[in-house]
Every structure is written in structure tokens, then in C-alpha cells.
Amino acid sequence: MSATQQYLLLLGMAIGTLGVVLSLYGLARAMGPTRGEPGKDVPASAGTMSRDPVWGRYHVRYYGYALLFLAFDMEMAYMYPWAVVYKEEGLVALVDMGVFLAILFLGLLYGWSQGALRRQ
């Protein structure tokens, strides 16, 4: 199978899954309607609609980790192609990536020393 065919197959699978879910919804609807009763559709809290908006700002207390995560996530984009040719390139590949990772790891240690690795 060519790559295009494989991706089309995966797309077909995603659409097929959607079809299964929709038919399940149809089946459930055929088994009976949902009765509209007061208070039934209030989200779980104290029984009334919440006073404060839920879609407000949320203090992301892990933002120190999140910033470091961005650096490490970018690094992973380089790691996959590197991993495939690693055996071929041998020691050079180990040193190349070793230097890169060492710098990144020093950054992690620095962040740690500055208190980035805690819930703010």
C-alpha cells in the first residue's frame, strides 16, 4: 500500500468511527425521548446555575513547567529523525545530540534552581 492509500484508510476509519457513534445516538433516540424537567439540565454544583462564569480566567499554576515543556517538545522534533539514523552515524551522532541535550538539561537544572519546577 502506498502512503497516500494508508492515510486515506486512516481517514476512512475516523469517518467510520463517527458513523458508528452517530448510529448509536440514533438508536438511543429511537428508544425514547429525553423529558425536559426543570433543574435537570443544571451542571453538577449546588443545584443552581453557578454565580460566577465558568469560562473565565484560570490560574495556570504549572506555567513554569509549561515554558520548559515548550523547549523540550521542540527538541523532540529533532530526536525522531536523529534516532532513525543513529546507528549509521555512530559516535558522531551520540556526541552531536549529547552536546545539544546537555545544554538543554543545563537549562532544566537552571530553571529548577530558580524555582520554576513547582506549582506557583
Add this chain to the structure above:
Amino acid sequence: MSIAIVLFALLVTAWFLAMIESWTATGRLHPAAPLLSGLAHLGRESVVPRTPDRVFFETAPVLLLVAAMLGAAVLPLAPNLIIADLATGALFFNAALAYVLVALIMGGWGPNGAYAMVGGWRFLGQLIAYAMLIVMPITAVAMRAESLVNTAIVGSQESLWNIVYQPLGFVLFYIAAMALAFRPPFDLPTAEGELAGGVDAEYTGVRLAVLRLARLLLVVTLASATTVFYLGGWHGPLLPPWAWSLIKTLAVAVSMLLVGHYLPRIREADLLGWCWKLGIPLALLNIFIVGLLILVVP
């Protein structure tokens, strides 16, 4: 044909897992329990919250299911039993499971309920903790196989399974996989008794059934990935290849349920701390050790 077989195997594994899960909950082993429970969910009312973001609310369960299915589609059951043997299979697996986060944030945002929203944001923090521990061990696996093709990764383990070759990577991947599937002790987004079900809280009836099925398939997908990446996939004596894949997948999935059964839920701050202060240095060490092993041992 092979597609139908793989999908059927996926369903059978999920069925067994659901059976065992209901066994731990009720104390009775009932072969038809998953079917009865599913039908009961279909018969119940499916309530939509009063002021929802309808698009997010409806998309979340479907997206979670699709993500789990796509992840399973690139994992081989036997040399020829695979839906799509992509050239970048290991990478695609990561990409598909990244949508678990999107689905859970949507599920948290959609119903406009406080508990659900907290659950959704919590999972974002959980992703920041576990994500590196999924991708870094897979890198070390790809280094040994010299390929991102999942069948080639299994092929590279014919003489020695990766669990022996890189045990550190296995432990990290196993823990991170449990966090990705938000099984206890990492069930932060759906914490029962603490968030009233969190992301699950506002889903009822058939939508909850789809959400539960998606969670189950997610566990199966990750157990299957553990098998493919670390437990030698289809390799094994006597039995046919597909049987070994199924047995190993089921064993890993059951072990994940068991571990979660006996551990208390971990706090988000602790999870982040452990993953970044211990997990990531260990994952980097694992890559270094595997790199040395590849160069030294021919």
C-alpha cells in the same frame, strides 16, 4: 480482511477488559456484563446542560474515541495483521494520542460546569507531566530499530525484548501510559469524590457510553503499544503470532487496572514534580545508555 480482524481483536480485548473491570466493581464475573451495561446506557436519558458550548460538548466523546482508534490502527497484531503500517508509525501514534488532551479540554469546556472545567484544565497540567515520558522512551526504541515503522520495531526485538534491553524506558513508558489513559492513580481529570466525576460529570446516557468506550479503547491501545515497543510484540513460542500479541496486550491492560486499584490518587503538583525532577533526567539517561549499548555491543 486484515482490517476486519484487527478491529475484531480490538473489540474482543476491550470486551475482556470491561468484563474484568466490572468484576473488580461487583465481585461477579459476568460474560455479558459489557453488553448489558452498554444497553442500559442507551436506554437512559442523555441530558444536555443548560448553556453548553454545543460543538465542544458533542465533539469531545467522538474525538476521544477516534484518537484511540487511530492510535491502535498503526500497531501491528502480527506481521501482516495491521491496518496501516505507516513509514512514520511511532510518530503517528504520538500524534493521534495528542488528541486525547484536546478531547478532554473540549469535554471540560463544553458543558459550562465548574467541576468539568477544573477537570479539563487539570489534564493540561497532566499532559505537561507525562508527554515527555511517552516520547523519550519511544525515541530510544526507534534508535535500536533504526526505524519508526512499528513492524520493524517489533522485528528488532526478535533476539531480545526491549524490556530487557532498556528496562528503564519500559518503566517510564508504562507509568506515562497510565497517566495518558487517565487511569487511577492518575485519574485527575475525572477524579470521583473530589470533582464529582470532573469531565465525566455532565455526560449522561449514550454520550457517557461513548466516553466510557473511548476510555476503555484508550487503555487497550496503550497496552498494545507497550507490547509492541517493549514486550516483543508477536514474538513467542508455540502459539501463533496474533495470539501472543493479544495475550500480552491483555496482560498489560489488566496489570494497569490492578496497579490503579491499589494506589491512592496522586496530586497534580506531585505528579508534575516527580515527572520533571526524576522522570525526565531518567529518560535522558535511558537514551544515553541505549546509545552506548548500540555503539559498544554489535
